[in-house]
Amino acid sequence: MDADQIEQLIAASDLPSLLAALAHATGDPGLVPGGLWLDPDLALQPEGGWDQEQLGRARELAVSGLQKLTAPESGEDAPDDALVPELIDWLTGADLDDGYRRMLAEELAVTGDMRIPEPITAGDWPAANTRDHAVAVIGAGMSGILAAHRLEQAGIDCVVLDKNGDVGGTWLENTYPGCRVDVFNHVYSYSGEQRPDWPEYHSSQPVLLDYFRDCARRWGIRDRIRFDVQVDSLAWDDATCRWVIRLETSSGPEDITAGAVVSAVGQLNRPLMPDIEGVDSFVGEQFHSSAWRHDIDWQDLRVAVIGTGASALQFIPHLAEAAAHVTVFQRTPPWLIPRPVYHEPLAAGLLRLFELVPGYAHWFRLRLFWCTHEGTVGALRRDPAWDGPLDQAVSRRNEETRKLLTMYLEHQFGDRPDLLAKVVPDYPVGAKRVVLDNGIWARTLKRPNVELVSGGIERVEPDGVRGADGRLHPADLVVYGTGFRASEFLMPMRVTGRDGDDLHETWNGDARAYNGVCVPGFPNLFCLYGPNTNIVVNGSIIYFAECAAHYVVECMRLLAERGATAMDCRPDAYERYAALMDEHNSQMAWGISPVNSWYKSPSGGVAQNWPLPLVDYWRQTRRPDPADFELIEPAGRA
Numbered sequence: 273m274d275a276d277q278i279e280q281l282i283a284a285s286d287l288p289s290l291l292a293a294l295a296h297a298t299g300d301p302g303l304v305p306g307g308l309w310l311d312p313d314l315a316l317q318p319e320g321g322w323d324q325e326q327l328g329r330a331r332e333l334a335v336s337g338l339q340k341l342t343a344p345e346s347g348e349d350a351p352d353d354a355l356v357p358e359l360i361d362w363l364t365g366a367d368l369d370d371g372y373r374r375m376l377a378e379e380l381a382v383t384g385d386m387r388i389p390e391p392i393t394a395g396d397w398p399a400a401n402t403r404d405h406a407v408a409v410i411g412a413g414m415s416g417i418l419a420a421h422r423l424e425q426a427g428i429d430c431v432v433l434d435k436n437g438d439v440g441g442t443w444l445e446n447t448y449p450g451c452r453v454d455v456f457n458h459v460y461s462y463s464g465e466q467r468p469d470w471p472e473y474h475s476s477q478p479v480l481l482d483y484f485r486d487c488a489r490r491w492g493i494r495d496r497i498r499f500d501v502q503v504d505s506l507a508w509d510d511a512t513c514r515w516v517i518r519l520e521t522s523s524g525p526e527d528i529t530a531g532a533v534v535s536a537v538g539q540l541n542r543p544l545m546p547d548i549e550g551v552d553s554f555v556g557e558q559f560h561s562s563a564w565r566h567d568i569d570w571q572d573l574r575v576a577v578i579g580t581g582a583s584a585l586q587f588i589p590h591l592a593e594a595a596a597h598v599t600v601f602q603r604t605p606p607w608l609i610p611r612p613v614y615h616e617p618l619a620a621g622l623l624r625l626f627e628l629v630p631g632y633a634h635w636f637r638l639r640l641f642w643c644t645h646e647g648t649v650g651a652l653r654r655d656p657a658w659d660g661p662l663d664q665a666v667s668r669r670n671e672e673t674r675k676l677l678t679m680y681l682e683h684q685f686g687d688r689p690d691l692l693a694k695v696v697p698d699y700p701v702g703a704k705r706v707v708l709d710n711g712i713w714a715r716t717l718k719r720p721n722v723e724l725v726s727g728g729i730e731r732v733e734p735d736g737v738r739g740a741d742g743r744l745h746p747a748d749l750v751v752y753g754t755g756f757r758a759s760e761f762l763m764p765m766r767v768t769g770r771d772g773d774d775l776h777e778t779w780n781g782d783a784r785a786y787n788g789v790c791v792p793g794f795p796n797l798f799c800l801y802g803p804n805t806n807i808v809v810n811g812s813i814i815y816f817a818e819c820a821a822h823y824v825v826e827c828m829r830l831l832a833e834r835g836a837t838a839m840d841c842r843p844d845a846y847e848r849y850a851a852l853m854d855e856h857n858s859q860m861a862w863g864i865s866p867v868n869s870w871y872k873s874p875s876g877g878v879a880q881n882w883p884l885p886l887v888d889y890w891r892q893t894r895r896p897d898p899a900d901f902e903l904i905e906p907a908g909r910a
């Protein structure tokens with residue numbers, strides 16, 4: 273490769289992660305010298321805040337690393353795995369402890385999947401020896417297929433049950449135009465199943481669906497999945513210490529039993545239809561974004577869209593391109609985060625480097641993980657010293673972010689003061705879900721066939737939607753971008769535990785789970801993407817599913833080690849954990865601001881979000897603490 277070609281490739285690279293990858297691949301720590309230490313406070317900036325001189329030095333090092341790697345005699349070089357911890361320290365620029373470094377090494381997975389569980393001697397867990405299943409996993413979305421994979425790796429038999437006809441959950445059901453992942457795709461993927469060649473930085477729904485299908489196939493778990501069966505109820509049987517699972521199948525109801533249940537039913541799987549008067553009176557077609565009607569051609573139709581959340585901002589631009597008119601009803605505007613590469617294909621040079629430099633895609637993922645995860649969430653945490661109005665910002669950093677994002681909106685809508693007045697949020701950044709933008713929202717709202725209505729809705733009428741100002745907006749089609757019933761965990765299943773207790777009555781509208789996984793009185797019921805495991809700006813839900821799936825396997829290991837049948841979380845551990853979540857969520861923008869958002873339960877509490885550093889969830893899900901559980905046996909076998 274000549275010097276020009278190398279220069280071009282380097283121009284397309286993320287330099288810090290390229291240097292780390294080159295140092296690893298060539299075994300040369302000189303490629304990441306101390307003089308190029310990355311400043312963690314500047315982690316979000318390109319090249320970590322290096323000045324021109326440092327940048328020049330970094331490019332020279334990258335050239336020499338690439339020359340070394342591509343030289344004819346380089347076949348002798350093998351990656352030096354012993355360098356990995358040092359390179360992680362260098363790439364993060366942070367003073368990491370061993371646990372943190374280990375978590376990042378697992379995310380990096382440059383030496384292979386580091387989260388494969390040690391096999392459990394299943395015979396030691398009594399529940400594994402009976403007829404039917406050791407474990408039933410409900411849901412074959414991202415979380416469910418991962419749980420089945422980890423259980424299978426640990427040697428535990430399981431069946432996966434899904435109401436749908438295929439895997440993918442969110443990415444199977446949400447087929448609306450424009451649907452794409454808003455976490456960088458290199459991060460939104462399993463650590464042990466990384467894919468370097470994502471077509472886009474934020475790939476679209478069909479690509480995501482293919483990825484999850486592919487994982488299920490490669491993991492060999494498709495034949496463990498029973499598709500098109502809905503779980504209606506779960507009932508714990510004290511006598512046998514098993515769950516009795518009532519299924520709704522095409523041939524009628526069926527009961528199966530399992531020693532444990534993993535609920536992987538998602539937080540965003542049940543659409544929320546708004547409680548607006550007159551919805552049923554509308555004479556045209558109407559549907560929710562998660563059940564997109566591809567048989568309806570909206571060309572030349574007058575469309576009313578209710579909602580301006582993350583999904584709506586993805587599909588409205590597509591509607592606007594062909595519809596005669598689009599009226600957008602906005603309750604609260606979202607904060608927009610500029611992301612110029614939001615719809616962009618991965619740079620060709622970057623893809624070429626992923627091929628050329630072994631492990632580069634992994635180091636690239638790690639850098640994105642670090643920069644976009646812990647790097648941003650600090651701006652959403654309350655600073656007790658902050659004396660500004662809390663309804664606008666919760667800290668100086670939050671206020672600075674607010675100013676920056678306001679400037680972005682002013683830049684985007686400066687020529688349309690009428691729109692600008694409607695699109696600048698009046699709540700702190702992070703109190704609601706932020707939405708990525710590459711300028712498409714302003715372009716869409718400025719179209720002559722689009723109107724943004726922000727004053728509220730009075731009712732839906734046969735011919736359209738009447739705004740709170742009394743004006744009727746005629747419509748042939750209404751699309752609801754109104755989100756999901758996020759606070760109604762595990763609904764609409766009826767779940768009865770020990771002593772016949774009903775899970776939803778126990779929760780009373782404020783779902784909680786110890787470690788996001790266990791609820792007292794419901795032995796051997798483990799939740800993935802459970803209460804307080806959603807994240808707002810810092811990361812992907814896959815990280816949480818990986819931690820929780822590991823925890824579930826470790827719970828089963830504990831049972832096997834103790835020769836116990838079931839484990840029930842102790843109420844004091846549950847309460848302590850819920851108090852911890854409340855304490856920290858009350859210090860986050862989403863916990864402080866009264867603005868409406870799906871991050872809150874009807875009680876006003878935050879049962880959805882994780883408020884602490886990501887690594888804390890990893891730490892607390894390493895091993896179950898036996899002191900926090902009661903080990904139980906079938907009645908009469910105590």
Ligand SMILES: Cc1cc2nc3c(=O)[nH]c(=O)nc-3n(C[C@H](O)[C@H](O)[C@H](O)COP(=O)(O)OP(=O)(O)OC[C@H]3O[C@@H](n4cnc5c(N)ncnc54)[C@H](O)[C@@H]3O)c2cc1C
Binds near residue numbers: 411413415454537765
């Ligand atoms: C439009 C959209 C965009 C998103 N973008 C992102 C993003 O960019 N980054 C991110 O981290 N997260 C994103 N999310 C969150 C997303 O839900 C998670 O990332 C992830 O897909 C959740 O996977 P899951 O398996 O836990 O749940 P789901 O994907 O919701 O899967 C749940 C599965 O359980 C099944 N199920 C539910 N109830 C039953 C029952 N009673 N019986 C049988 N089967 C049942 C469902 O059919 C489904 O297959 C997005 C969500 C949506 C809706």
